[in-house]
Amino acid sequence: MINCQLVIIGGGSAGMASALKAYQEGIKDIIIIEKDDKLGGILNQCIHDGFGLDLFKEELSGPEYAYRFIQEIEKLNIRCFLSTFILGIDNDFNIKILNKDGVEIIKAHAIIFAAGCYERNAGAINLMGDRPSGIMSAGTAQKYLNIKGYMPSKRVVILGSGDIGLITARRMTLEGAEVLAVLEIMPYSNGLTRNIKQCLDDFNIPLYLSTTVKQVIGKSRLEKVIACRVDENGNFIDGSEIEFDCDTLLLSVGLIPNIGLIKDMGIRFSSTRGPVVDELLQTDKKGLFACGNCLHVHDLVDHVTNEGYLAGLGASLFLKNKIKENLNVEVIAKNYVSYVVPQYINTTLLDNITLKFRVKKPLKNVNIVISDDKRIIKRIPKLTLLPSQMENIVIKTLDLVQNNGKIYVDIEMKI
Amino acid sequence: MKQLTCIICPRGCQLTIDDNLNVTGNFCKRGQIYALEELTNPSRTLTTTIRVRNRKDVLIPVRTNKKVPKDKLFDIMQIINKTTVLAPCHINDVAIKNVLNLGVDIIFTSEIK
Numbered sequence: 001m002i003n004c005q006l007v008i009i010g011g012g013s014a015g016m017a018s019a020l021k022a023y024q025e026g027i028k029d030i031i032i033i034e035k036d037d038k039l040g041g042i043l044n045q046c047i048h049d050g051f052g053l054d055l056f057k058e059e060l061s062g063p064e065y066a067y068r069f070i071q072e073i074e075k076l077n078i079r080c081f082l083s084t085f086i087l088g089i090d091n092d093f094n095i096k097i098l099n100k101d102g103v104e105i106i107k108a109h110a111i112i113f114a115a116g117c118y119e120r121n122a123g124a125i126n127l128m129g130d131r132p133s134g135i136m137s138a139g140t141a142q143k144y145l146n147i148k149g150y151m152p153s154k155r156v157v158i159l160g161s162g163d164i165g166l167i168t169a170r171r172m173t174l175e176g177a178e179v180l181a182v183l184e185i186m187p188y189s190n191g192l193t194r195n196i197k198q199c200l201d202d203f204n205i206p207l208y209l210s211t212t213v214k215q216v217i218g219k220s221r222l223e224k225v226i227a228c229r230v231d232e233n234g235n236f237i238d239g240s241e242i243e244f245d246c247d248t249l250l251l252s253v254g255l256i257p258n259i260g261l262i263k264d265m266g267i268r269f270s271s272t273r274g275p276v277v278d279e280l281l282q283t284d285k286k287g288l289f290a291c292g293n294c295l296h297v298h299d300l301v302d303h304v305t306n307e308g309y310l311a312g313l314g315a316s317l318f319l320k321n322k323i324k325e326n327l328n329v330e331v332i333a334k335n336y337v338s339y340v341v342p343q344y345i346n347t348t349l350l351d352n353i354t355l356k357f358r359v360k361k362p363l364k365n366v367n368i369v370i371s372d373d374k375r376i377i378k379r380i381p382k383l384t385l386l387p388s389q390m391e392n393i394v395i396k397t398l399d400l401v402q403n404n405g406k407i408y409v410d411i412e413m414k415i
Numbered sequence: 416m417k418q419l420t421c422i423i424c425p426r427g428c429q430l431t432i433d434d435n436l437n438v439t440g441n442f443c444k445r446g447q448i449y450a451l452e453e454l455t456n457p458s459r460t461l462t463t464t465i466r467v468r469n470r471k472d473v474l475i476p477v478r479t480n481k482k483v484p485k486d487k488l489f490d491i492m493q494i495i496n497k498t499t500v501l502a503p504c505h506i507n508d509v510a511i512k513n514v515l516n517l518g519v520d521i522i523f524t525s526e527i528k
């Protein structure tokens with residue numbers, strides 16, 4: 001049995017940032033548990049550039065961004081258990097692990113959960129037709145190509161126009177595959193416009209909006225994908241079918257927080273599928289914190305890192321017994337707002353609180369309105385809001401002190 | 416008049432360039448620089464991987480240390496895919512010097528011990 005003040009589960013950008021912050025706050029007895037054989041998480045396979053613009057004002061590639069943090073962790077000699085699997089966590093924070101040294105129990109005083117997310121696969125969407133090989137998630141293809149150096153296909157159709165799909169389209173094209181189309185069921189793309197430009201337009205890859213896969217055909221290997229346009233209600237429009245002869249269908253149809261390990265700990269989960277947390281990112285279970293993509297899926301790594309710092313701060317305050325819950329504010333997402341993190345504000349320990357949220361559909365010319373039952377706390381005009389872009393609004397804790405009740409995040413249309 | 420999407424940052428401003436090369440729609444100055452460059456000499460950073468010869472099944476990610484002309488991307492890919500390197504490799508070290516005589520180096524973006 002190993003006794004440890006703070007155990008961090010997951011060594012991606014969230015986990016590494018949380019370790020560095022906790023260490024800086026005086027918590028030196030830390031173990032990072034990572035199932036991969038190195039730190040960095042998803043960044044290791046994201047070899048494209050575009051990371052760190054907020055934090056470093058530079059356009060780094062994923063591995064370069066990760067390296068800055070890995071270096072810090074190594075310099076501080078923070079203990080990392082790599083290639084280590086977690087068999088289970090009980091309610092007293094006994095973590096059962098398995099690695100080359102065998103099975104061991106780590107007894108933690110606090111846990112930061114930073115296990116990232118996973119991709120929705122073919123089972124999660126309703127694909128009609130055969131089940132040949134050649135259907136895989138875009139992230140899996142990215143891993144084959146960038147880590148294993150193996151090209152999974154020659155002719156590709158990509159379903160879903162989120163950033164992972166777009167970036168994989170460019171990568172496969174550069175490596176000699178032909179990307180025939182990117183299909184998107186919604187009337188708008190979920191990817192950044194810069195990625196549509198530099199990943200699709202640059203290589204003349206067509207993007208079909210309001211279009212999805214109707215049928216897949218193939219005996220052992222995929223041979224054909226039949227795409228079809230859909231109406232506003234998502235029903236196929238007869239006669240609008242397009243056939244693509246292809247050996248691969250890549251799915252880029254959404255990411256889901258990876259919460260398997262903590263789902264039976266008696267805590268609540270929100271509509272993000274991640275746990276409900278307060279402003280210090282503490283879950284319902286005292287001493288259990290969450291950050292990064294296992295809390296809610298992020299588009300920018302800079303935000304993940306900042307969230308990691310916050311969880312590291314929260315866990316260190318917990319370990320120093322400094323968390324006194326003197327507030328009781330619930331944060332509620334209204335109408336077009338699909339979720340807000342955090343869901344609760346329980347202390348006055350932070351001067352400012354960042355509310356993070358997404359909208360349900362693209363909106364133009366609106367105000368973001370933060371209010372309580374009596375008054376408007378903040379109103380921020382916005383030209384555009386997109387579901388694919390997480391919004392950050394900072395509010396002052398002082399504005400809540402008289403409140404103890406509910407605050408609302410709402411969108412109002414400008415007339 | 417020309418319409419462009421700025422790709423310098425995630426904001427993705429829609430730029431308009433009129434016949435006198437005046438740029439509008441850019442939130443910051445970098446958009447203006449990008450627009451003029453995109454019209455005269457569109458260039459991109461290339462990121463890819465190189466095989467490490469003395470390690471089994473290991474690739475190391477690399478990038479161009481400057482932007483390269485867009486129409487040279489596939490030519491550079493060909494050279495990189497014909498090249499292998501020897502570990503250890505250090506971040507920012509040069510993997511291929513002055514590729515295609517463009518005055519641009521291919522550099523490692525990760526470490527292999």
Ligand SMILES: Cc1cc2nc3c(=O)[nH]c(=O)nc-3n(C[C@H](O)[C@H](O)[C@H](O)COP(=O)(O)OP(=O)(O)OC[C@H]3O[C@@H](n4cnc5c(N)ncnc54)[C@H](O)[C@@H]3O)c2cc1C
Nearest residue numbers: 010011012013014034035041042050115116292293300301
């Ligand atoms: C394909 C892709 C492309 C992206 N492109 C960009 C971009 O261009 N620019 C940008 O700013 N952002 C981008 N992002 C977003 C951002 O980089 C990620 O959201 C961020 O890196 C996620 O960090 P994380 O620590 O939450 O998760 P991860 O990096 O996924 O880390 C989670 C870690 O936990 C480990 N783990 C999971 N379960 C266990 C377990 N049971 N035991 C031990 N360890 C475990 C995993 O192995 C992993 O290392 C991209 C994201 C993806 C997925």
Ligand code: SF4
Nearest residue numbers: 421424427428443446
């Ligand atoms: S103009 Fe400036 S803010 Fe707009 S996308 Fe370009 S770099 Fe970003």
